[in-house]
Amino acid sequence: MPGLFTIAKKELLDIVTEKKFLLIFATLLIVVLVSTFQGAQNFMEMSSSSSAYTTLEFSTSGNNSEPQIKTLSIGSTNLYWALYSMVKNISTVGGLLAIAISFDAINKERLSGSLKTLLSYPVYRDSVLGGKYLGGFAAITIVTLTTFMAGIGVFVGVTGTPLTFDNTARLLIFLGMSVVYLALFLGIGLLLSIVLPEPSTSLLAAIIIWLASTQLIPNLGWAIASIVYPFSFTTSGNIGKFGPSSAHELLRKVITGISPSASFEQTVSGILSTSKMEFSGYTHVNVPISLGQALMTCLPNLIYLVALLVVVFAACYVTFTRQEIR
Numbered sequence: 001m002p003g004l005f006t007i008a009k010k011e012l013l014d015i016v017t018e019k020k021f022l023l024i025f026a027t028l029l030i031v032v033l034v035s036t037f038q039g040a041q042n043f044m045e046m047s048s049s050s051s052a053y054t055t056l057e058f059s060t061s062g063n064n065s066e067p068q069i070k071t072l073s074i075g076s077t078n079l080y081w082a083l084y085s086m087v088k089n090i091s092t093v094g095g096l097l098a099i100a101i102s103f104d105a106i107n108k109e110r111l112s113g114s115l116k117t118l119l120s121y122p123v124y125r126d127s128v129l130g131g132k133y134l135g136g137f138a139a140i141t142i143v144t145l146t147t148f149m150a151g152i153g154v155f156v157g158v159t160g161t162p163l164t165f166d167n168t169a170r171l172l173i174f175l176g177m178s179v180v181y182l183a184l185f186l187g188i189g190l191l192l193s194i195v196l197p198e199p200s201t202s203l204l205a206a207i208i209i210w211l212a213s214t215q216l217i218p219n220l221g222w223a224i225a226s227i228v229y230p231f232s233f234t235t236s237g238n239i240g241k242f243g244p245s246s247a248h249e250l251l252r253k254v255i256t257g258i259s260p261s262a263s264f265e266q267t268v269s270g271i272l273s274t275s276k277m278e279f280s281g282y283t284h285v286n287v288p289i290s291l292g293q294a295l296m297t298c299l300p301n302l303i304y305l306v307a308l309l310v311v312v313f314a315a316c317y318v319t320f321t322r323q324e325i326r
Helices: 004-016 019-048 079-102 107-112 114-119 125-159 165-195 199-228 246-256 260-272 291-322
Strands: 053-059 067-072 232-236 239-243 275-280 283-288
Touching: 004 019, 004 125, 019 079, 019 125, 079 125, 079 165, 079 199, 079 260, 107 114, 107 165, 107 199, 114 125, 125 165, 125 291, 165 199, 165 260, 165 291, 199 246, 199 260, 246 260, 260 291
Parallel strands: none
Antiparallel strands: 053 067, 053 239, 232 239, 275 283
């Protein structure tokens, strides 16, 4: 495809010199650094204290109806709790950045007439579309890598956590999933810029999709699960607990998993969770989770995100190559 890399290079230069890109990039970098620093401090506190959080349990034996507080601890090697804010910021601000890059990639040039002029040269539409996407992909890769390295640098510097082979592998998978997630929103913005004629319309549609992914679908999943399976009081032996049932949690995860943002967060949380707690009466123990076990648990979400990215890009290709350019 002649001209592919030339178009990609021009697109990358246009993106990185735009004020909107620099503004959102700076915002993402600042919030990641601040939140990672706070997360690292909380991680140090949890590592030195056994009272990470508490749950309220009720005794059902005898006449004792007073609530009993049971203290639970989080494994000091659980990376997810330390990097939770970093994951959330990439999910929200990062998705917004990817949309800002691509929402007017095609319709802006169509309105100005530069797209028709470009296609009058011996350049295939495949090259135009591929160049636009590659330029945007290079931009979000630079953003993700810079933000990731800065955040992990702050985390390691504050906590002194050694980067073992297991931790490094988990963090690299986190980095790869972040690139895939942002590439998905980049493709969504590009598709909307192909389908919708006005940049303002495609921006509005992209923001609606972003809000649905980050806010609406997760909240809707919780609401539907709470209606179908309300919170209930359950007993196990002589211990009673009020909260959601396993069916409630399963339904919530299924509905929430439709959201790319929630699916990304679930995948990363599974990869970065290095231990889990198992209970037997009043006792609990932290059980290690190997990287292989974490990957198998997160495999459905991982496949969903990659498949969604392929579908979105295929829709971009089919729509753009068949579209009449005037």
